[in-house]
Amino acid sequence: MGGIGKPISGLYGVIAEFTNPQDLLEAANKARDEGFTEMDAFSPFPIHGMSEAVGFNKTRLSTIVLVMGILGGLGGFFMCWYANVIAYPLNIGGKPFNSWPAWIPIAFECAILLAAFGAVFGMLALNGLPMPYHPVFNVRRFDQASRDKFFLVIQARDPKFKLDEVRNFLDTLHPREIVDVPW
Amino acid sequence: MAEKETTPVHEVRPTTQELRVPARFIPSPTIEPGHSFATITDHISTIVLRRKTPIGWLIGFLISLMGVGILTLSLTVLVGKGVGIWGINHPVGWGFDIINFVWWIGIGHAGTLISAILLLLRQEWRTSINRFAEAMTLFAVASAGIYPALHTGRPWFDYWLFPYPNTMGLWPQFRSPLMWDVFAVSTYATVSALFWYVGLVPDLATLRDRATNLWVKRIYGMFALGWRGSAKHWYRYEHAYLLLAGLSTPLVLSVHTIVSFDFAVAQLPGWHATFFPPYFVAGAVFAGFAMVLTLAIPARKFFRLEDFITMKHLENMGKVLLATGMIVVYAYAMEWFYGIYSGNPFEIFMLKNRATGPYGSMYIALWICNGLAPQLMWFKRFRTSTFWLFVVAMFVNVGMWLERFVIIPASLHRDFLPSSWGMYHGTVWDWGVYVGSIGLFFALLFLFVRLLPMISIFEMRTLLPEAQAHHTEGTEAQ
Numbered sequence: 001m002g003g004i005g006k007p008i009s010g011l012y013g014v015i016a017e018f019t020n021p022q023d024l025l026e027a028a029n030k031a032r033d034e035g036f037t038e039m040d041a042f043s044p045f046p047i048h049g050m051s052e053a054v055g056f057n058k059t060r061l062s063t064i065v066l067v068m069g070i071l072g073g074l075g076g077f078f079m080c081w082y083a084n085v086i087a088y089p090l091n092i093g094g095k096p097f098n099s100w101p102a103w104i105p106i107a108f109e110c111a112i113l114l115a116a117f118g119a120v121f122g123m124l125a126l127n128g129l130p131m132p133y134h135p136v137f138n139v140r141r142f143d144q145a146s147r148d149k150f151f152l153v154i155q156a157r158d159p160k161f162k163l164d165e166v167r168n169f170l171d172t173l174h175p176r177e178i179v180d181v182p183w
Numbered sequence: 184m185a186e187k188e189t190t191p192v193h194e195v196r197p198t199t200q201e202l203r204v205p206a207r208f209i210p211s212p213t214i215e216p217g218h219s220f221a222t223i224t225d226h227i228s229t230i231v232l233r234r235k236t237p238i239g240w241l242i243g244f245l246i247s248l249m250g251v252g253i254l255t256l257s258l259t260v261l262v263g264k265g266v267g268i269w270g271i272n273h274p275v276g277w278g279f280d281i282i283n284f285v286w287w288i289g290i291g292h293a294g295t296l297i298s299a300i301l302l303l304l305r306q307e308w309r310t311s312i313n314r315f316a317e318a319m320t321l322f323a324v325a326s327a328g329i330y331p332a333l334h335t336g337r338p339w340f341d342y343w344l345f346p347y348p349n350t351m352g353l354w355p356q357f358r359s360p361l362m363w364d365v366f367a368v369s370t371y372a373t374v375s376a377l378f379w380y381v382g383l384v385p386d387l388a389t390l391r392d393r394a395t396n397l398w399v400k401r402i403y404g405m406f407a408l409g410w411r412g413s414a415k416h417w418y419r420y421e422h423a424y425l426l427l428a429g430l431s432t433p434l435v436l437s438v439h440t441i442v443s444f445d446f447a448v449a450q451l452p453g454w455h456a457t458f459f460p461p462y463f464v465a466g467a468v469f470a471g472f473a474m475v476l477t478l479a480i481p482a483r484k485f486f487r488l489e490d491f492i493t494m495k496h497l498e499n500m501g502k503v504l505l506a507t508g509m510i511v512v513y514a515y516a517m518e519w520f521y522g523i524y525s526g527n528p529f530e531i532f533m534l535k536n537r538a539t540g541p542y543g544s545m546y547i548a549l550w551i552c553n554g555l556a557p558q559l560m561w562f563k564r565f566r567t568s569t570f571w572l573f574v575v576a577m578f579v580n581v582g583m584w585l586e587r588f589v590i591i592p593a594s595l596h597r598d599f600l601p602s603s604w605g606m607y608h609g610t611v612w613d614w615g616v617y618v619g620s621i622g623l624f625f626a627l628l629f630l631f632v633r634l635l636p637m638i639s640i641f642e643m644r645t646l647l648p649e650a651q652a653h654h655t656e657g658t659e660a661q
Contacts, residue, residue, distance in 0.1 A: 020652075021650060022649075022653070024652070025652040025653075028414075040415060042414070043412050043414065044224070044385075044389070044641060045220075045641045045645045046418075046421050047414070047650070048651070048652065049653075050417065050418075051417065051418035053414070054415065056415045061422050062422070069430075080357040083354035083355065084356065084357050084358065087352075092356065092358050095358065103357060105360075105363040105367065105444075106357060106363055106366045108437060109363075109366040109434075112370055112434045113374065115430050116378075116427060119430065120381055120423060120427070127415070127416045127420070129409055130408035130409050132404070132405075132409045134411055136411060137411070143393075144392075146224075146392045146393075146410075146412060147392065147393070148219065148220035148224065
């Protein structure tokens, strides 16, 4: 992500710790109003409105799931049709070879299966997971982010990032603690 | 820097004394008051992370392992000698194997119902039982899978069930409901596993961060995929979770529908009926909730989870038991109506034979277990008593097994031609596989409660009032 702002070597960003979700949401909203764009919030559970506050409210996941579902359904139907009409036609009780209502259950199951794969693996891929290492894990108290603490990080690659100003700005939000995050 | 170390203690509702009304008029909360994000996290993760394994757990696990031993023995003999060691023969070709398959698959359905359908219906009481119920689904499906896989007779050729280009030039016959079943059950197992795992990821991250032992930390860390609770991740995560719930809902309904097609598509009196799909789905949910109660009541006591699995949960499950039980009873009544209204002598004979024939006692026991016992759930006194809930759940567990027995062998053993009538009894190996699969189910459950959080920690946190943040400047945290 070169080219955005002025990277400070060895610094990922500055992180502030809050003790409740309300403070975090307000802090993120204020940071966005301040003009910061490269930031992220961390919480032990999903907070309504949080992703909008850090400037993120669109995902392609639904499209992925829809496309996968359609592919699965068509693929399942085609599989039954190919096997029982083209490759190995069987006369069952005089039914027409292309007795398509009988392909529906399997087409349906395949649609669900691929759509579910799309939802799970699409979500993981878009989120960039699995990602064993991330700079925020360097923060000593970050293990509390999966318990009862809330964090807001402003990244060094933000165009408006100036270390002292960011620290001062975060200080006005009454966090519990402010820490620099090394890479 | 303002030090705001808060331990929020919330009052969910006034106490009984303050309201001056009898306690029975006050609904139980979905989570008992006095909890914070930290206490929820610590309480649930400590069950997994503590060093000492409770002695009660060890005893239970060892007993379940004995069941697994019986299963291993029974299956070894079965593979060595063939399905002839089971009680199946003409005219009853489907016996314990199919009864138990349907029984287990049905039990699994409650897990998906709780995790998906109740999520879409915004029933927040589902939160503390969904993880547990989903695990139950997975293990029930695993136990169910044993039966059709071995009932094929030559299980080492089971891969022939799947379509793949082969040198024999053969393809499966996709007009058969048995093939639909292969796809329905394997899709169900896969999607349930994915749903369960996705739900676990944030909690695995919690365990990673709480664990003190390096290896424990690494293993949980590996499965947590580097989850860090980022707002962007949560956004997509919630999106994916809702989509999965939306996909699982028609899936779970389709699975038992297709299982019922295995019967309904045949021409046998007692099987050939159009109401089988809804009848089977309702029966599945009925059986599943009974099993959730059977497991949740002791687990809640043993692991001291009364704060999280409150009386409200148990009572609601009792209500679901009653509602689905009534649907099942309606279906039993409709069987009589359809049979008599059809005027078909074979249908009418089947009904008479079912009630008064050689398996009549099982039919009467079925009515007592599934028709009579759940009627206790009309009364709040029984719905709010763990003892009675457990008793009713046990009746339903037995009753649903009897239901499948009545449908399968009792319909097969006397069909159109009296010269081809016969009797069916399970042999010791039938019982061996059955007891063994129960052992496998419980062994997996025991491992689950020891190794993974049995209640969804992150979803429990969202139940606290202070989890709600509002985008209004300057307001106090709620």
